Amino acid sequence: MTTTQARVLRTEIPGPNSRELQRRRDATVAAGVASVLPVYITEASGGVLQDVDGNSLIDLGSGIAVTNVGNAAPEVVEPVRRQVAEFTHTCFMVTPYENYLQVCEELAALTPGDHEKRSALFNSGAEAVENAVKIARRATGRPAVVAFDHAYHGRTNLTMALTAKSVPYKHGFGPFAPEIYRVPMSYPARDGRPGEQVAREAVERIEKQLGADQVAAVLIEPIQGEGGFIEPAPGFLPAIAQWCRDNGVLFVADEIQTGFCRTGAWFACDHENVVPDLITTAKGIAGGLPLAAVTGRADLMDAMPPSSLGGTYGGNPIACAGALGAIRAMREQDLAAAARAIGDLALPRLRALAEDTDAILDVRGRGAMIGIEFVKPGTTEPDPETTARIAKACHAQGVVILTCGTYGNVIRLLPPLVIDHALLSEGLTVLEEAIREHAR
Structure with missing residues (x-):
């Protein structure tokens, strides 16, 4: 320092x-x-x-x-300096490089669940969320995506539709992407109800207004960020995740703000042992460099056709070097x-x-x-x-x-x-x- x-x-x-x-x-x-x-x-x-x-x-x-x-942080600065001196960009989709693989290996090891996983790297949290929705829709063949009251997922057209707050994020920017639906979020300070009860209300609304067989994914921040740092009551997240498993719906955890040790665990889902089908990460992943990821079950991720995921700068080698350094610092410094x-x-x-x-x-x-x-x-x-x-x-x-x-x-x-x-x-x-x- x-x-x-x-x-x-x-x-x-x-x-x-x-x-x-x-x-x-x-x-x-x-x-x-x-x-x-x-x-x-x-x-x-x-x-x-x-x-x-x-x-x-x-x-x-x-x-x-x-x-x-x-x-x-020195753990980020030094590998980034080395990487800049070696090469700054080739585009992973043209000629790949090892540190992209290493980031994906770390994500497979660190994210919740011991199942086989795959990752794809992007630039921003909103981009990761958009790709998670793409993956969920393609993998399930279903159109609808469910989000929650008070949610924030980004500022692109699709993620504005997923975001709940109008001003300043959405007002005047529509029309928005279709097939996005919103249900109640557990908000203990205001509703005072057990998590399982609020989850039942959310599920009933999904089943009555959509039908489970139309839902590709339920997308949720385990602790909401921009919406007010709302931590749902115990039992809410596990109940939603169980309904998703029972109905072939993908449970997608947006851990863009909560991930990488922020809440006292590597990921906020870990606090209630919730294992998402897909998890989106960004923000803290690379010590200040732009990097994001979608990590998910291998069968879901590998079902995407070649070249259907990616982007020119996604998983840039400099950002990957920063991520590996940041993850090392998180691990070594606990x-x-x-x-x-x-x-x-x-x-x-x-x-x-x-x-x-x-x-x-x-x-x-x-x-x-x-x-x-x-x-x-x-x-x-x-x-x-x-x-x-x-x-x-x-x-x-x-x-x-x-x-x-x-x-x-x-x-x-x-x-x-x-x-x-x-x-x-x-x-x-x-x-x-x-x-x-x-x-x-």
């Missing part, structure tokens, strides 16, 4: 150099590409981001759950245990704070994937305005946090799994002070 692991504020946030760069941005970058915090980064490592004004910010976002192993330790530090503090205010509906999460849901005091009415004020106050104090949720009322914490605990504790103190000031 080259960046000092400390919060340092030399200017206001954003500082003058960042504001100057923002003026240049306004003249050249499309307005539809927004940034949470317009500070311009020059260096990052561990749990710190350094900006062009010399400020060092505590990173509780990890580039949206991407830099699980920390920014510029970053699943590190994620659990982050949760053990953060969750009790935040839950104690929630006891102090009736503006917090719920503090939830697993490992280093934690959400705080804000409501109008004494009600269950979402309070996105207070949530935004808290986030803004944290940003001004040099702590990068993100918001999410269907109602925009959840603060999400996604620190790098290698963050120094003193630094994390300092970031939590800033957050607690902002909550005390703005959520009363």
Whole structure:
């Protein structure tokens, strides 16, 4: 790590150099590409981001759950440097290379289940989801795909159809891909019902409105991300997975945000021993380089005709080198245990704070994937305005946090799994002070 692991504020946030760069941005970058915090980064490592004004910010976002192993991790940097010097691209579909195979071997070993598996590599989470849907439809011969309330699966046309939230992701961008259907999601803070009961309601809706024999796949985030860090009640995921097995429907786990040690296990499905037919991964897989994958049962993956899967940059050799380094770091440093330790530090503090205010509906999460849901005091009415004020106050104090949720009322914490605990504790103190000031 080259960046000092400390919060340092030399200017206001954003500082003058960042504001100057923002003026240049306004003249050249499309307005539809927004940034949470317009500070311009020059260096990052561990749990710190350094900006062009010399400020060092505590990173509780990890580039949206991407830099699980920390920014510029040596285990990622060195193999990437070697690969760049050797060759940067041939296209795996033209002339292949070994590190693509090695990534697929790692995925076969790490993803849930001990069955024989195959993988195909892509560039982004949305691309992985689209290909999972292609595979499911081709393998089953069925058209329908079921997604859930509060789901987020991407911004392409098909994944917008799968995503539940309209603004800003879908509004005005239709029409969307057909044969996408939505059913209830277990949301313990709001429905308070056992997981099996909500699963029965979801299944009944599928059977009544579609018929099981029309469904190619049920697609679900084991813990929802953008939808609000919603962790379904125990029993919900196993019940849905069992219905899929009983009816020849593919259970597809979108582990793009939850995967690679983020929740305290290699994958969130592991917490309830759920084994998906297909699993999509991206974000944390390659330490900050663009890489994604669909991994699934060998019989399903091998049923795809030659050249029906792929893409020019899918499984780029540089990204594959980064992935192998990131996976090595996760394994050698036991970053699943590190994620659990982050949760053990953060969750009790935040839950104690929630006891102090009736503006917090719920503090939830697993490992280093934690959400705080804000409501109008004494009600269950979402309070996105207070949530935004808290986030803004944290940003001004040099702590990068993100918001999410269907109602925009959840603060999400996604620190790098290698963050120094003193630094994390300092970031939590800033957050607690902002909550005390703005959520009363």
